[in-house]
Amino acid sequence: MMRGRFTRRGALLGLTAAVIGLGAGLRAEAAAEAASDSERIVTLGGTATEIVYALGAGARLVARDTTSNYPPEALSLPDVGYVRALSAEGVLSMAPDLILAEEGAGPPEVVALLRAADVDYIELPEGFSRDMTVKRIEMVGAVLGREAEAEALAGEVLATLDAAAEAAKAQAGDAPKRVLFVLSAQGGRIMAGGDETAAKAVIELAGGVNAVSGFSGYKPLTDEAVSLARPDVILMMDRGGDHDMAAKELLALPAFQPTPAAESGAVIRMDGLRLLGFGPRVGAAVRDLNHALYGG
Amino acid sequence: MVAATENGMILNGLRQSRARRAHLWLGLLLLGSCLASLAIGASGTSLWQGVWRALSGAEISQMERVILWDIRAPRTGLGLLVGAGLAVSGTVMQGLFRNPLADPGIVGVSSGAAFGAVSAIVLGGLLPVGIATVFGQYLVPVAACLGSWAAVSLLYVVATRGGQTSVATMLLAGIALGALAAAGMGLLIYMADDQQLRDITFWQLGSLGGASWAKLGAVAPLLILSVAAALGLGRALNALSLGEATALHLGIPVQRIKRLAVLTVAVATGAAVAMTGVIGFIGIVVPHLLRLATGPDHGPLLINAALLGAALLLWADVIARVVIGPAELPIGIVTALIGAPVFLWILLRSRGVMGL
Amino acid sequence: MSVEAREIDVEIGGRGLLRAVGLTARAGEVTAIVGPNGSGKTTLMRVLTGELRPDAGQVHLGGEPVGPEHAARMAQRRGVLPQASHLAFPFTVDEVVRIGLMSGLSAGDPALGARALAAVGLSGFGARRYQALSGGEQQRVQLARVLCQVWQPVRAGAANWLFLDEPVASLDIGHQLSIMQVARDYADGGGGVITVMHDLNLTAMFADRVLLLARGEVRAEGTPGEVLCDEVLSAAYGCRLRLNTPPVGAVPYLLPQAAGAGG
Numbered sequence: 001m002m003r004g005r006f007t008r009r010g011a012l013l014g015l016t017a018a019v020i021g022l023g024a025g026l027r028a029e030a031a032a033e034a035a036s037d038s039e040r041i042v043t044l045g046g047t048a049t050e051i052v053y054a055l056g057a058g059a060r061l062v063a064r065d066t067t068s069n070y071p072p073e074a075l076s077l078p079d080v081g082y083v084r085a086l087s088a089e090g091v092l093s094m095a096p097d098l099i100l101a102e103e104g105a106g107p108p109e110v111v112a113l114l115r116a117a118d119v120d121y122i123e124l125p126e127g128f129s130r131d132m133t134v135k136r137i138e139m140v141g142a143v144l145g146r147e148a149e150a151e152a153l154a155g156e157v158l159a160t161l162d163a164a165a166e167a168a169k170a171q172a173g174d175a176p177k178r179v180l181f182v183l184s185a186q187g188g189r190i191m192a193g194g195d196e197t198a199a200k201a202v203i204e205l206a207g208g209v210n211a212v213s214g215f216s217g218y219k220p221l222t223d224e225a226v227s228l229a230r231p232d233v234i235l236m237m238d239r240g241g242d243h244d245m246a247a248k249e250l251l252a253l254p255a256f257q258p259t260p261a262a263e264s265g266a267v268i269r270m271d272g273l274r275l276l277g278f279g280p281r282v283g284a285a286v287r288d289l290n291h292a293l294y295g296g
Numbered sequence: 297m298v299a300a301t302e303n304g305m306i307l308n309g310l311r312q313s314r315a316r317r318a319h320l321w322l323g324l325l326l327l328g329s330c331l332a333s334l335a336i337g338a339s340g341t342s343l344w345q346g347v348w349r350a351l352s353g354a355e356i357s358q359m360e361r362v363i364l365w366d367i368r369a370p371r372t373g374l375g376l377l378v379g380a381g382l383a384v385s386g387t388v389m390q391g392l393f394r395n396p397l398a399d400p401g402i403v404g405v406s407s408g409a410a411f412g413a414v415s416a417i418v419l420g421g422l423l424p425v426g427i428a429t430v431f432g433q434y435l436v437p438v439a440a441c442l443g444s445w446a447a448v449s450l451l452y453v454v455a456t457r458g459g460q461t462s463v464a465t466m467l468l469a470g471i472a473l474g475a476l477a478a479a480g481m482g483l484l485i486y487m488a489d490d491q492q493l494r495d496i497t498f499w500q501l502g503s504l505g506g507a508s509w510a511k512l513g514a515v516a517p518l519l520i521l522s523v524a525a526a527l528g529l530g531r532a533l534n535a536l537s538l539g540e541a542t543a544l545h546l547g548i549p550v551q552r553i554k555r556l557a558v559l560t561v562a563v564a565t566g567a568a569v570a571m572t573g574v575i576g577f578i579g580i581v582v583p584h585l586l587r588l589a590t591g592p593d594h595g596p597l598l599i600n601a602a603l604l605g606a607a608l609l610l611w612a613d614v615i616a617r618v619v620i621g622p623a624e625l626p627i628g629i630v631t632a633l634i635g636a637p638v639f640l641w642i643l644l645r646s647r648g649v650m651g652l
Numbered sequence: 653m654s655v656e657a658r659e660i661d662v663e664i665g666g667r668g669l670l671r672a673v674g675l676t677a678r679a680g681e682v683t684a685i686v687g688p689n690g691s692g693k694t695t696l697m698r699v700l701t702g703e704l705r706p707d708a709g710q711v712h713l714g715g716e717p718v719g720p721e722h723a724a725r726m727a728q729r730r731g732v733l734p735q736a737s738h739l740a741f742p743f744t745v746d747e748v749v750r751i752g753l754m755s756g757l758s759a760g761d762p763a764l765g766a767r768a769l770a771a772v773g774l775s776g777f778g779a780r781r782y783q784a785l786s787g788g789e790q791q792r793v794q795l796a797r798v799l800c801q802v803w804q805p806v807r808a809g810a811a812n813w814l815f816l817d818e819p820v821a822s823l824d825i826g827h828q829l830s831i832m833q834v835a836r837d838y839a840d841g842g843g844g845v846i847t848v849m850h851d852l853n854l855t856a857m858f859a860d861r862v863l864l865l866a867r868g869e870v871r872a873e874g875t876p877g878e879v880l881c882d883e884v885l886s887a888a889y890g891c892r893l894r895l896n897t898p899p900v901g902a903v904p905y906l907l908p909q910a911a912g913a914g915g
Contacts, residue, residue: 063622081623087505088367090622092359093339109506113366118358217489394740534751537740541703544720545734546755546801547727551720592741 037145038098038120042091044083045102047279048124049074051140052100054280055149063094065105070273070281088113100140102126128198128278130161137280153280160283161205168207168290177293179208180231180261183218188253190221192229198276203235206289223255231261233293237272268292315590315600322603326376329610333372336614338621339363371507375613376606377519378504378572381564383605384526386579387598389448391533392557393455393466396587399580400565403470405447406576407477409569411484412443418484418492433514441518441566447473448558502573502628504613511571518567523602526560529553530595537592575628577635578605584642608634653679653714653811655700655846660709662695662868669695670706670868677861679811679844682835684855686848686879687865688889693848694735696865697817700846701732714810728757730813731798735821735848737790739782745769745793746778752797757807764803768796771834773827787822795819795831805843814838816847820854829911832858853908856880864888 042063043049049068052061058073065083068074080091083102088110091099096119103126105111115121122143124136134154141150181199183191193199194215203210211231212221221229234250247267256262270289274281335343341363349356382400389398389405400406416439420428423435431438451473455466488496532553535543544550568575582605586597612630619625655677662670670692677683685693698704700711702718711718713729731752739748749765758764769775772792777785782793795816802812814835820828828851836858839845849855855862855876862879864872866888872879885893899905 079623087617087624089337089339089363089617090624092363093622107506109508109511112508113362116366117362531754535755538737538751542734542737544703544723545701545727545732546751547724549723587741591747592743593747
């Protein structure tokens with residue numbers, strides 16, 4: 001019983017962490033060395049996959065990991081498993097000549113084996129900021145020999161993002177809304193995003209403030225802490241399943257009873273990868289979130 | 297009368313020689329399993345071609361070398377040792393508790409090891425640098441061994457009175473231990489940072505996937521030593537199955553043997569859990585099957601358990617890595633899917649004989 | 653060659669189970685320990701076999717001290733038959749007997765198992781599953797196991813010993829007699845036998861020496877003729893007993909002493 005619970009929670013956290021990432025390690029300078037003519041690419045991480053497609057190189061992909069669910073074409077590729085529990089031989093069995101991995105791919109032993117094999121292994125640094133988003137796109141562009149496309153894409157993403165952020169700032173004014181990112185509410189226990197999370201970053205870009213602080217990463221909150229956070233809006237990932245409680249059910253939890261969010265019934269759901277991936281769609285995600293928060 | 301006696305001895309001799317012949321068959325099975333584990337994988341890289349080319353001096357590609365030598369070989373070694381360790385742990389525990397239901401996974405010993413390992417992952421950073429350096433890569437396995445040792449010892453103290461183990465007390469104590477370990481782990485998980493949480497998550501799923509020569513090197517001494525020590529316990533465990541007092545009268549240094557058995561189980565389970573996560577059912581299914589086939593004599597049983605346990609885990613791993621390739625199933629799922637029904641079937645078949 | 657116990661005190665949970673108990677048993681004799689329920693017979697047996705360390709007093713077997721730390725040495729000198737045995741795994745009869753064989757000094761003789769089983773009347777039972785046997789049969793298998801451990805009554809000039817705790821308690825009268833005869837033969841062969849007995853008739857028939865315990869103390873010691881008398885027994889067992897007196901009325905009674913007589 002305890003294992004089940006633990007594993008589920010761990011996997012949940014990991015899944016999100018895979019999309020989000022923590023801490024920015026800028027050490028993937030090897031990008032330039034990689035062959036730009038690679039024809040068999042495996043991507044490990046949803047954002048990496050998304051960038052490859054956005055640069056028009058989707059046809060060169062031969063496999064992807066479980067978190068790569070966008071664009072829909074990606075789903076027809078072979079799945080080498082969950083990005084944090086990869087199998088070395090599974091990945092190598094796709095006979096890749098390039099592995100494009102996000103920083104959190106693992107386990108470390110498997111990554112070490114992949115690096116040892118006769119394959120270019122490029123690691124995209126984590127980090128959820130405007131600059132890191134651009135950096136990742138540029139890195140992928142350089143590796144694929146599509147610098148021009150990458151520059152265009154980066155420019156486009158930046159333009160959307162900056163415009164959205166600008167508009168958001170103006171709309172928020174002096175009274176930004178307090179947003180609580182709820183990673184999961186399984187069994188009525190609220191797991192929320194704190195400091196140093198992609199959730200906090202995207203909330204702030206969209207003109208809100210993270211309703212909770214003082215802890216980093218995603219942690220379960222006591223009911224009282226949820227009440228004290230007084231969120232105006234609840235933000236959740238849209239997993240489209242029966243796993244999630246309906247908005248009504250969520251707001252009916254005692255923890256939410258005294259919050260403004262419950263009063264106004266404000267629950268926003270957005271696709272996890274789009275919202276937290278800091279990939280090509282981050283500008284659009286910020287714009288949409290901003291509209292959802294303040295009305296567009 | 298005389299003829300009947302001889303008949304009896306012959307029948308019994310058959311069972312004995314069957315147990316010994318099983319060494320040979322299981323040895324061959326294990327050899328085959330090792331070859332299968334080296335030859336079968338998602339990539340379809342051929343072992344034979346690789347070996348042939350290496351022997352004939354022809355060039356072997358870096359990819360082939362990595363897959364055969366750096367991926368499949370240490371993984372096979374780890375599966376072999378962990379499988380043998382788990383099966384022997386189960387056999388020794390059942391002998392020690394005089395109870396065919398005792399198994400590291402069922403009575404909370406694996407949970408204890410898991411708790412130890414998680415403690416090392418989360419709290420290892422708090423250790424003074426000197427200590428951490430001394431233990432190095434052994435820190436997690438050693439912590440896991442300490443956890444399982446504490447669990448077995450506690451279990452023995454609680455569940456054994458006057459040399460007899462109560463099945464109900466043992467199982468209930470095991471549940472309590474499991475709960476305690478779970479609570480401890482819960483606490484540690486709250487304290488863990490994101491990177492540690494990823495380590496824990498991977499490790500909890502139970503997999504041989506992270507096998508490497510370094511990992512193998514870290515646990516091989518522990519597993520080889522504990523399995524070797526356990527193989528010497530055969531006569532003592534036979535005597536113990538008549539009760540502690542009788543074992544003493546048969547010349548067994550009971551207290552010392554008990555401590556040795558507890559240590560063996562703790563080290564083998566701890567090392568196995570630390571490297572591959574919690575893999576269930578090997579420790580209970582393997583000795584059961586062997587007792588049905590070749591009798592409960594612990595001498596040959598322990599050897600056969602080591603051989604069959606290793607072979608079974610290797611096959612479970614082969615299944616785990618090809619069935620949903622290129623992705624991989626956690627091996628604990630495979631062993632549970634194979635093991636749980638077999639275990640239930642054994643229970644049904646032998647309820648009367650086992651005295652359950 | 654003897655087993656000597658001197659001034660044995662055993663106290664468990666504040667209750668004195670044995671007080672200043674002494675015993676001398678000689679090789680070549682059957683020494684019986686008798687007494688009412690709870691008199692300390694089994695406790696004394698546990699002290700004599702080295703399983704239980706007494707709070708005071710010493711036990712020597714053949715001049716050497718007895719105790720749990722000497723298990724290996726003692727296993728070659730004496731076998732112990734407990735009152736009841738639980739077996740954890742589905743061993744066959746032969747496998748149980750072999751456990752005894754492997755623990756003694758006669759391990760090299762593979763035919764011994766069959767001879768020991770024949771001695772307890774279980775020829776042909778070797779391949780049977782121990783747990784499928786009746787209680788009496790199980791008890792006899794255990795005796796065969798003990799016999800295998802110290803098969804020769806005398807080895808290299810030193811006597812071996814059998815310690816039996818109620819060896820015939822769950823047996824029918826025929827097997828009671830044959831098992832007691834096994835013990836008798838062992839003593840006649842030069843070995844020593846110490847046995848806790850419930851049945852006073854069998855004690856009278858087979859024992860050379862009798863130790864009578866009551867409430868943890870020795871009430872009498874001597875030959876059966878000396879110990880088994882009306883006053884001593886009546887006092888020890890707490891009821892009026894009379895020896896060699898046929899019952900009043902037409903109630904049938906049966907004595908093992910009469911078995912085989914005239915048959």
